[in-house]
Amino acid sequence: MNAPSLFRYLNQEKIVFILTVLLFVAFAVTLNNFLSSANLLSLVRSVAVLGVLGLGMLIVVLGRGIDLSLVAVMAISVAWAMQLIHQGVPVSGALTMGLLFAVGIALCTGILVAYAEIPPLFATLAMSTFVYGFGRAHLITGTDVVYMPKTMGWIVTFGQGKLFGIPMPIVVAAAMALIVYLFLRYTKLGNFIYAIGDNLAASRIGGIAVRPMLVLQYVLSGAIAFVAGIITATSVEAMNTRIVNSNMIYDVILVVVLGGVGLSGGRGNVRNVIVGTLLIGVLMNGMTIMDIQYTVQNVIKSLILLLAVVVDSIVNPRDEQTGQQGDI
Template sequence: MKRLLNVHEAPIILFTILVTLLFSILSPDFMQVENIRLILDQNITMFIVAIGMTMVILLGGMDLSVGSVLAVTATSVGLFLSHGIHPWIAAAMGICIGVLCGMVNGYFIAVRKIPDIIVTLATMYIFRGIAVGISGGTWMTNFPEGFRFFGQGNLLGISFPLFIAVILIAIFIYVMKFTRVGRRVYSIGGNGPAAKLAGISVVRTKFKVYVLTGLLVGIASVIFAAKVGSVQASTAGSGLAFEVMAAVLIGGGSIFGGVGTIAGTMLGVLFMGIVKNGLIISKVSPFWVDAATGFLIILAIVINTLQRIRQNKGKEGDLV
């Protein structure tokens, strides 16, 4: 039991179980298979974007522009489709735009060493403005059937978006745990100057992380546009950055960097999805959903903080 409690993700696992049991008692419909599928389906975009945000926060940074990157990418894909471009080619071009946005952020943050909050705050407005400009303020709609497969199709009896999300989660869990790239990210976030002295290229690693984040947002954008069936440039992805950052922190990440896991973040996304769905299905007034979600986020973060303090004290005791 003591070993289980020392697992990094233990607080969010326990908290998720407790909240699930609570909503199961409040509403018998909560644990229905269809509702569980709905929770997963509604949060596919967050699952994918949160992978990138986890890596950014592990570096000790943040990315406020992910919602705007989603907007400009999804809007661009809509424009490509409206001009008769094949759905697969349009999707690939959209993902490339996401990568390009990540390169812009990475260049100014990693190479030019401008603080990430300033760069991503600026690009948040720039990318959103570009999205609204190229769309002319109109909705992107009437996507062809071949494109809707990315958001609504099935593969081997599994939802295609969920299949893609699971594959990406598995890949990046492996990357962060067992590859040099992952170790470098943790090292830079834990102690940047020491990582530099150890021969780690801080600039290159940071640049790669922001590019990968752009890639992941690009993939999420295609799924988002195909799932919803329409895109409104001025509102698409609004609030996404803060939601995924909250998921990282709920999952045990530290805003100061060096602490957190992809698995923990995925649990954080799932927790937020469960809370929102549970409050709605329990017929709580929608006006209270955001307030209750915020309260539970604070509670989860406090629990994670107390766990880290206890673990640090345990390490100090072992040294003594």
């Protein structure tokens, strides 16, 4: 196999997967506590949450959008649901209200993007700020951290249970990945999302209801964010709303772009999200064990994100239509 053929075979997804394996082996050999059960459990949880959020971001990015409100929706909706349980609302009712809040916010975001034609970058950034401010002022006043009620019941297994010895966060993340894969691959709505991302004008001419589909993308993203929040809250028995002000949303974008999902839309799949999540999860875990300062970690991740975006711009160049839409 000559060099050009080898280069064609080793696409971005496969290169990232190979790097993940090499990095895992290197950390396992050089870091004393990397293979400890406590550390691997921490790695599993972080990878699961990042992966689920990455699935939500994937759906939006495939349709030429981006969702910077994912983490805010995740944190506030789940924190509010747990506070309602503390106040005596039944678990099922509180979780339903939290899910409806997440979906409602996502619906508003989708309408802003699809019908008001506000670029997704600005619409979701503004919505993220609104959700965090509104949530702290009116829904979960007086605290940054909402602790998990003791009456959560079976829902706790999402973060702390095991299925055949496999931690439930991984099981839930795998189930979500399968659902999203089947949705994108075998349903008309999934095909419509790819079509819109590939060529919005042709999709409209072809009879696809483009605006409702754009709204649907954000609604699905909001629902997936709520699931990620449940995993987070039940894993650590609390939801810290200050996570909204962290760099987590950029980690989500990083796993999507790094795995090979095209920011220009219409290119990518669940497998891309999985390999990107594994690499960033292993990298972040290893840097934490090495006691690398948080600011230095952010610099490293920022450089990786910049490199990934440059590679994406070369592999998946923006076309004239994408530029006119103002989407990332």
